[in-house]
Amino acid sequence: MATKSFSIDEVKENFQEINIEEDERKGYSGLIVETDKLVDFANILKNKMGFDYLSSVTGVDYLPDNMMEVVYHAYKSTGGKPMEFKVQVPREKPVVPSLVSVYPGAGFQEREAWDLLGIKFDGHPNLKRILMWEGFAGHPLRKDWHEAYYEEDAKPYKSRWPNGRDVHLAEDRNPYKKNVVYPKDFDPDKWNPEGEDALYLGMKSLQKDDDLKTEQIIVNLGPQHPSTHGVFRMVVNLEGETVKKLEPVMGYLHRNHEKIGERNTYLMNIPYTDRLDYLSSMSNNFGYVLAVEKLMGEKAKPTERAEYIRVIMAEFTRISNHLFAIGTFLNDLGAYFTPMLYALEERELIMDIFEATAGSRIMCNYFRFGGVARDLPPGVYEKMRDLVFDRLPRKIDELDKYLTNNELVRVRSEGIGVLTPEEAIAFSAAGPVLRASGVPYDVRRAEPYGIYNRFDFKVVARNHGDVYDRYLVRLEEIRQSILIIQQALDQMPDGPIINGKPQYQVRVPAGEAYGRVEGPKGELGFYIVSNGKPNPWRYHVRAPSFINLTALSKMCEGDKVADTIIILGSIDIVLGETDR
Amino acid sequence: MYGKGIVKGLGITLKRLIETYIDDIKWGKKRYNTDEGIAHRMSKDARGIFTVQYPEEKIPVPEEFRFIPFLIYEVDENGEKIERCTSCGICAKVCPSQCIWIERTKDPKTGRPVPVPAEFYIDIDMCLNCGLCAEYCPFDAIKMDHDYELASYERTIYNKEKLLKPVSYYASIRPRNYEREEKARAKAAAIKNARKKQNIR
Ligand code: SF4
Numbered sequence: 025m026a027t028k029s030f031s032i033d034e035v036k037e038n039f040q041e042i043n044i045e046e047d048e049r050k051g052y053s054g055l056i057v058e059t060d061k062l063v064d065f066a067n068i069l070k071n072k073m074g075f076d077y078l079s080s081v082t083g084v085d086y087l088p089d090n091m092m093e094v095v096y097h098a099y100k101s102t103g104g105k106p107m108e109f110k111v112q113v114p115r116e117k118p119v120v121p122s123l124v125s126v127y128p129g130a131g132f133q134e135r136e137a138w139d140l141l142g143i144k145f146d147g148h149p150n151l152k153r154i155l156m157w158e159g160f161a162g163h164p165l166r167k168d169w170h171e172a173y174y175e176e177d178a179k180p181y182k183s184r185w186p187n188g189r190d191v192h193l194a195e196d197r198n199p200y201k202k203n204v205v206y207p208k209d210f211d212p213d214k215w216n217p218e219g220e221d222a223l224y225l226g227m228k229s230l231q232k233d234d235d236l237k238t239e240q241i242i243v244n245l246g247p248q249h250p251s252t253h254g255v256f257r258m259v260v261n262l263e264g265e266t267v268k269k270l271e272p273v274m275g276y277l278h279r280n281h282e283k284i285g286e287r288n289t290y291l292m293n294i295p296y297t298d299r300l301d302y303l304s305s306m307s308n309n310f311g312y313v314l315a316v317e318k319l320m321g322e323k324a325k326p327t328e329r330a331e332y333i334r335v336i337m338a339e340f341t342r343i344s345n346h347l348f349a350i351g352t353f354l355n356d357l358g359a360y361f362t363p364m365l366y367a368l369e370e371r372e373l374i375m376d377i378f379e380a381t382a383g384s385r386i387m388c389n390y391f392r393f394g395g396v397a398r399d400l401p402p403g404v405y406e407k408m409r410d411l412v413f414d415r416l417p418r419k420i421d422e423l424d425k426y427l428t429n430n431e432l433v434r435v436r437s438e439g440i441g442v443l444t445p446e447e448a449i450a451f452s453a454a455g456p457v458l459r460a461s462g463v464p465y466d467v468r469r470a471e472p473y474g475i476y477n478r479f480d481f482k483v484v485a486r487n488h489g490d491v492y493d494r495y496l497v498r499l500e501e502i503r504q505s506i507l508i509i510q511q512a513l514d515q516m517p518d519g520p521i522i523n524g525k526p527q528y529q530v531r532v533p534a535g536e537a538y539g540r541v542e543g544p545k546g547e548l549g550f551y552i553v554s555n556g557k558p559n560p561w562r563y564h565v566r567a568p569s570f571i572n573l574t575a576l577s578k579m580c581e582g583d584k585v586a587d588t589i590i591i592l593g594s595i596d597i598v599l600g601e602t603d604r
Numbered sequence: 605m606y607g608k609g610i611v612k613g614l615g616i617t618l619k620r621l622i623e624t625y626i627d628d629i630k631w632g633k634k635r636y637n638t639d640e641g642i643a644h645r646m647s648k649d650a651r652g653i654f655t656v657q658y659p660e661e662k663i664p665v666p667e668e669f670r671f672i673p674f675l676i677y678e679v680d681e682n683g684e685k686i687e688r689c690t691s692c693g694i695c696a697k698v699c700p701s702q703c704i705w706i707e708r709t710k711d712p713k714t715g716r717p718v719p720v721p722a723e724f725y726i727d728i729d730m731c732l733n734c735g736l737c738a739e740y741c742p743f744d745a746i747k748m749d750h751d752y753e754l755a756s757y758e759r760t761i762y763n764k765e766k767l768l769k770p771v772s773y774y775a776s777i778r779p780r781n782y783e784r785e786e787k788a789r790a791k792a793a794a795i796k797n798a799r800k801k802q803n804i805r
């Protein structure tokens with residue numbers, strides 16, 4: 025239940041020619057726009073009304089209404105509430121105009137909606153599957169699509185209790201080779217990877233602009249390449265050593281997190297969000313519970329103490345993530361493992377705190393609707409104080425001294441992978457990537473959630489938009505996070521850590537909600553549609569690791585092939601979140 | 605001067621190297637293979653080598669640490685095992701990966717359910733180690749274990765026999781939780797008894 029951020033009449037004034045209506049379904053908000061006029065609408069929205077940042081694009085399959093809906097969330101890059109708008113199309117013929125010409129940041133997200141939901145985006149320059157492969161049958165997020173190990177539409181499954189004697193393994197029920205369905209007329213043996221050819225050919229056809237004969241070659245970086253931080257592929261067209269064109273290929277780690285999420289109950293999803301960006305599970309928890317709490321309303325309002333614990337945990341996560349990012353980035357630069365391990369030492373100490381509180385170092389599963397899972401055990405508060413008042417500031421200064429003015433670091437990273445502020449906004453870049461390009465946009469400030477408006481901290485931004493600035497932004501953000509934790513520890517009250525009795529079956533009223541937090545990697549959003557049942561009807565993750573890659577080609581073009589590695593490193597992706 | 609940054613950086617690595625030796629000399633043999641030494645290496649004052657030499661040395665796990673679930677039984681005066689689980693099925697319902705399988709016992713004569721599980725399976729390979737089962741069990745019957753050395757070549761499915769552990773074991777790995785829960789259980793039992801008495805009267 026998003027709060028209304030506009031009055032309909034005011035908005036309508038801007039769109040004389042275009043039919044728009046308010047979404048009047050219960051629990052919904054935003055505008056429903058005439059499909060044919062969507063591009064005009066977006067143009068006015070962006071250029072006249074200043075909603076220049078398209079945060080999220082996703083589709084929802086309303087099977088009972090025989091309708092597909094595409095949902096957009098746009099923001100002003102100066103901060104404030106979202107403008108949410110939708111288009112609705114019939115399920116048999118889901119065609120929607122593409123918004124890539126207005127918001128280039130929609131590029132990957134529209135491809136994802138095509139891939140997973142089968143919504144066609146008319147006018148998209150490169151509408152092909154992005155997470156699944158060409159030999160995949162169907163569009164998995166459609167409600168009538170069933171996975172190979174399909175058992176029931178929603179958990180809990182009836183076979184587990186009270187007659188859970190016949191323990192069956194999914195792989196026995198549907199053994200290897202029988203668990204794959206191919207599209208009609210598709211023979212994997214005869215299949216010629218057309219997509220790949222097209223990919224390569226598309227790269228070859230680039231015009232050369234001088235007479236000097238330099239050979240163009242196409243190189244696959246990845247998917248098995250240590251510097252890609254996971255299974256991730258970059259297809260680059262090189263002229264000499266210069267990158268002419270680059271295209272990221274992903275999906276190797278895809279597991280359809282969102283489909284799993286729609287089978288799960290609301291509570292079950294919390295541990296699953298841990299596995300998105302597995303370096304910052306606390307932040308993922310935060311974004312998800314925030315979205316669900318928006319739907320649940322007052323009865324899930326977190327207690328005071330829980331709010332403080334949440335902020336502390338989220339900021340510790342940011343510190344540990346940025347330490348990791350800086351460490352791996354230095355590895356990419358060739359500073360083999362020394363800075364990485366120095367950074368990891370501090371991360372270990374933070375994870376000790378997570379382990380003592382949440383029970384696990386990485387898969388924390390700590391947030392609950394209306395609070396957190398348990399209070400800080402004895403000794404943890406003191407440990408936190410030791411870290412943020414003593415050790416971390418010391419160690420960050422040391423890291424700073426050790427790296428920031430190192431000539432090799434500077435030569436390698438200054439002026440590399442540049443993204444201008446306009447480009448960064450247009451490509452929907454988020455987090456340190458956006459801020460290093462001179463756009464001081466931080467969800468904690470732009471649209472404060474939790475209790476972030478109580479703390480004094482700076483939104484770190486820098487102006488060059490290069491790899492070096494992204495490193496500096498992260499370093500400075502660690503310092504700001506330390507400041508926030510210091511304040512939070514001083515102010516934290518005693519009291520209950522959860523609102524009401526912990527419940528395993530929460531009642532979530534019908535409606536939709538978009539909850540977003542400033543995750544360490546950027547804006548992490550969760551779009552949830554509830555139909556009042558115990559399982560979400562739609563569960564979508566706006567993954568910063570995924571969307572930040574939209575700008576990767578732009579950043580790499582014109583740089584050397586060796587630099588693509590550090591540019592990718594400077595975006596700081598985690599494939600668990602990219603591929604979902 | 606060009607190269608100053610590099611020299612300064614090298615100075616820091618050198619300092620770290622020297623610190624390792626200083627710390628080693630200061631702590632002597634105590635630094636390794638003792639609880640005290642490990643605690644020092646995990647503290648804010650840790651300097652020098654950070655690494656713990658697993659498996660010779662092991663980091664002590666905190667009380668809240670969770671790995672896989674186990675079932676609790678109590679022992680009565682006659683030495684009989686009494687399982688706490690009532691086969692209510694809540695853990696199977698909250699389990700996100702649906703890896704808990706429970707068969708409820710039925711009274712052979714009446715066919716009515718008896719509050720004891722006839723069988724209880726957990727597919728350990730599918731378990732997310734999330735701890736939700738332990739968190740929401742209303743009878744404190746399923747708890748998260750500390751033992752993390754479970755690597756095996758086979759598919760691991762535990763049955764009830766394998767899952768059952770005595771309450772004393774639970775008290776030893778989670779003393780604080782145990783104490784708190786025992787208090788709550790005693791209180792609940794007292795209330796129940798009082799009610800019973802009232803009803804009799
Ligand atoms: S372990 Fe607990 S929650 Fe699970 S069936 Fe037994 S009593 Fe119920």
Ligand code: SF4
Nearest residue numbers: 699731732734735737
């Ligand atoms: S720890 Fe989580 S995944 Fe494992 S059995 Fe318990 S509820 Fe299921």
